[in-house]
Amino acid sequence: xxxxxxxxxxxxxxxxxxxxxxxxxxxxxxxxxxxxxxxxxxxxxxxxxxxxxxxxxxxxxxxxxxxxxxxxxxxxxxxxxxxxxxxxxxxxxxxxxxxxxxxxxxxxxxxxxxxxxxxxxxxxxxxxxxxxxxxxxxxxxxxxxxxxxxxxxxxxxxxxxxxxxxxxxxxxxxxxxxxxxxxxxxxxxxxxxxxxxxxxxxxxxxxxxxxxxxxxxxxxxxxxxxxxxxxxxxxxxxxxxxxxxxxxxxxxxxxxxxxxxxxxxxxxxxxxxxxxxxxxxxxxxxxxxxxxxxxxxxxxxxxxxxxxxxxxxxxxxxxxxxxxxxxxxxxxxxxxxxxxxxxxxxxxxxxxxxxxxxxxxxxxxxxxxxxxxxxxxxxxxxxxxx
Numbered sequence: 001x002x003x004x005x006x007x008x009x010x011x012x013x014x015x016x017x018x019x020x021x022x023x024x025x026x027x028x029x030x031x032x033x034x035x036x037x038x039x040x041x042x043x044x045x046x047x048x049x050x051x052x053x054x055x056x057x058x059x060x061x062x063x064x065x066x067x068x069x070x071x072x073x074x075x076x077x078x079x080x081x082x083x084x085x086x087x088x089x090x091x092x093x094x095x096x097x098x099x100x101x102x103x104x105x106x107x108x109x110x111x112x113x114x115x116x117x118x119x120x121x122x123x124x125x126x127x128x129x130x131x132x133x134x135x136x137x138x139x140x141x142x143x144x145x146x147x148x149x150x151x152x153x154x155x156x157x158x159x160x161x162x163x164x165x166x167x168x169x170x171x172x173x174x175x176x177x178x179x180x181x182x183x184x185x186x187x188x189x190x191x192x193x194x195x196x197x198x199x200x201x202x203x204x205x206x207x208x209x210x211x212x213x214x215x216x217x218x219x220x221x222x223x224x225x226x227x228x229x230x231x232x233x234x235x236x237x238x239x240x241x242x243x244x245x246x247x248x249x250x251x252x253x254x255x256x257x258x259x260x261x262x263x264x265x266x267x268x269x270x271x272x273x274x275x276x277x278x279x280x281x282x283x284x285x286x287x288x289x290x291x292x293x294x295x296x297x298x299x300x301x302x303x304x305x306x307x308x309x310x311x312x313x314x315x316x317x318x319x320x321x322x323x324x325x326x327x328x329x330x331x332x333x334x335x336x337x338x339x340x341x342x343x344x345x346x347x348x349x350x351x352x353x354x355x356x357x358x359x360x361x362x363x364x365x366x367x368x369x370x371x372x373x374x375x376x377x378x379x380x381x382x383x384x385x386x
Contacts, residue, residue, distance in 0.1 A: 004089050004178060007177070010219065016075045016094055016185055016218050027056040031108070036191055040088070043281060045206055052101065061170045063379055063381045064184055064373060064378065064380050064381065065380065065381040065382070065383035066333070066367050066369075066371075066374060066380045066381070066382065067367070067368055067369040067371070067383060068333060068365040068366060068367055068368065068382050068383075068384065069365060069366045069368045070359045070366075071313050071332070071364055071365060071366050072185040072313060073311060073312070074311070074312060074313060074355075075310075075311055076308055076309050076310060077307070077308055077310060077312065077314070077347070077348055077355045078098055078099050078305040078306065078307055078308070079305070079306045079307075079308055079348065080303055080304075080305060080306075080350075081175075081247070081303070081304045081305075081306050082299055082301050082302070083241050083242065083243060083244075083301070083302045083304070084299060084300070084305075085239055085240050085241030085299075085300050085301075086240060086297060086298065086299055086300055086344045087237050087239055087244065087259060087288075087294050087295065087296055087298045088236070088237070088238055088239075088240050088296055088301050089209075089232040089233045089234065089237060089238070089296055090213075090233050090235075090237070090238050090287075090311045091207055091209070091232070092230070092231070092232040092233070092235040093206055093209075093225075093230070093232075094204075094226050094227055094229075094230050095120065095203055095228050095229040095230065095231065096199070096203075096222075096224075096225050096226055096227050097121075097123060097142065097201070097203065097224065097225075097228065097343070097371070098200045098224055098225075099123065099197060099200055099201060099224055100221075100222065100223055100248065100345050101123035101124060101125075101201060101222060101281050102123060102124040102219070102221050103121065103123060103124075103216055103218055103219060103222055103228075104122045104123055104124045104218070105121075105122045105124075105187075105218065106120070106121040106214070106216060106217070106218050106228070106229075107119055107120055107121060107212060108120050108121075108211050108214070108229070109161050109211065110212065110214050110218060111211060112210065112320050113208075113209070113210050113211075113234070114205040114209060114210070114211065115208050116205055116207050116208045116230070117205060118204060119202060119203070119204055120203045120204060120205055120211075120228075120229060121202070121203045121216075121228055121229065122201060122203070123201035123202070123222070124201075125198050125201045125312045128194055128198050128201065129198070131194050132191065132194040132195070132198070135187055135190050135191045135279065136191065138187055139184065139187040139188070139191065141365075142180055142183050142187060143183050144183065144305055146177065146180035146181060146184060146263060149173065149176045149177040149180050150177055151179075152173040152176070153170070153173045153174055153177050156169050156170040156173045157170060164341050166181070166258050181183065181296050188284070196238055198278075201352075203228065203229070205231065205256070207233055208233065208234075208235070209231045209233040209234055210230050210231060210232060210234045210311040211229060211230070211231050212230045212231055212232055213229065213230035214228075214229055214230075214257075215225070215227045215228055215230075222271060222336070223256065232296060233234065233370065236287060236288070237255055237288050237294050237296065238269065238285050238286060238287055238288070239259075239266060239285070239286040239288065239300045240283060240284075241283075241286070241302050241332070242276060242281030242282070242283060242284075242286055243271070243281055243283075243284045244278070244281055245275070245281070245282065246278075247304065247306065249271055251305070251306060252268045252269070252271065252284060252286075252304070253268055254266070254267055254268075255268070255302050255303065255304060256301070257285065257286060257288065257300050257301065257302050257303075258302075258303065259294050259299070259300050259301075260298060261297055262293075264288050264289065264290060264294075265288075265289045265290070266286035266287060266288050266289060266302070267286065267287050267289065268284060268285075268286055268287075269285045269287045270283075270284070271283075271284045271285075272284070284302075287301065299303050302319055308325065308348070310346050310348075310355070310357070311346055312355045312356055312357040312358075313355070313356060313357075313358075313360075314353050314354070314355055314356075315330060315344075315353065315354060315356055315368070316353055316369075317349070317351075317352055317353055317354055318321070318359070318369070319331070319366060319367065319368050319369075319371055320344075320346075320354060320356075323343065327342050327343055327383070328343070328346055328356070329341050329342060329343050329344065330342045330344055330356075330366060330367075330371075331362065331367045331371040331373075331376070332365060332366055332367060333367060333376065333380055333382070334361065334363060334364055334365045335361075335362070335363030335364075337379055337380055337381065338377065338379055338380075339367070339374045339375065339376050339377060339378045339379075339380055340364075340380070341376050341378065342345065342358050342359070342360060342364075343358060344356040344357060344358035345357045345358065353384065365382070367380075
């Protein structure tokens with residue numbers, strides 16, 4: 001007989017139909033929850049979309065305008081080379097007497113302007129004048145004797161023709177005449193010598209110019225060649241400059257000379273063919289076309305534009321930016337007006353521009369001002385110089 005306690009505690013078994021119904025109920029509840037959640041999400045998204053549509057759309061960002069310059073390739077660039085020299089006169093002279101003597105007069109002083117041939121100084125010529133007078137008197141005496149001798153020869157010639165004298169008398173008269181002619185020639189030479197020495201006892205200006213120095217005061221006994229005066233020519237000053245051998249002579253024909261912050265045009269006068277052993281340069285002399293205010297001895301600078309063969313382009317200094325490893329970059333804009341970066345090599349630099357070498361596709365332009373206002377990849381509008 002079964003135990004009644006065990007039968008009461010054991011659970012009752014469900015039928016298959018009850019289990020199916022239970023599962024369907026659970027699935028329905030899950031689906032319901034999902035549908036409710038989906039509806040809530042849909043409603044929330046619709047509300048957000050409505051609110052977003054209600055807010056006015058922001059204005060489109062404006063395109064940044066930039067100043068650009070076309071990139072033009074050049075086959076060479078010019079280097080301004082400067083060479084230093086000084087201003088000097090075309091002619092200068094250290095003036096002295098050729099003869100010994102006592103200085104009688106000095107007629108000019110330092111700073112005086114003189115004309116060509118003007119008398120500057122004289123020596124005492126008293127002894128020379130005495131000698132000239134003595135020679136002149138001797139010449140007159142010889143001239144009188146020569147006149148008598150010539151007449152004697154004429155008479156002796158006629159007497160021989162008539163047979164009244166001998167040939168010896170005629171020969172003697174001719175010899176006397178020849179001796180007097182020789183003595184006359186000697187006196188004439190002595191007189192010319194005295195005249196030349198009197199003439200050389202005075203100094204005249206060899207050219208128009210200005211007295212730069214005076215080394216005597218008057219009354220001194222001077223030796224031949226002792227310095228008396230110095231003078232220079234004050235018109236058409238010249239500039240003397242040493243030019244390196246690598247400078248093409250054709251570049252020197254017409255140059256610009258800077259003297260005391262003033263610019264003058266100058267023309268090449270002489271380029272010496274020899275080389276200075278100290279500076280290893282050739283001496284060039286330039287004639288200033290208009291330099292009335294220059295002072296001799298002033299420093300002069302000759303500017304020469306020397307072409308250098310190299311392919312590249314000029315860009316403003318402000319457009320360069322230093323990159324890593326010593327490289328330089330530029331900001332450019334391509335044909336689509338998009339900012340790009342270009343790496344370049346600096347060939348030559350001047351005050352406000354540089355000559356660079358780089359690769360630039362067709363249609364590329366340089367952003368020459370304000371490159372810091374844009375970034376790589378940004379769209380820009382061209383303004384300013386295009």
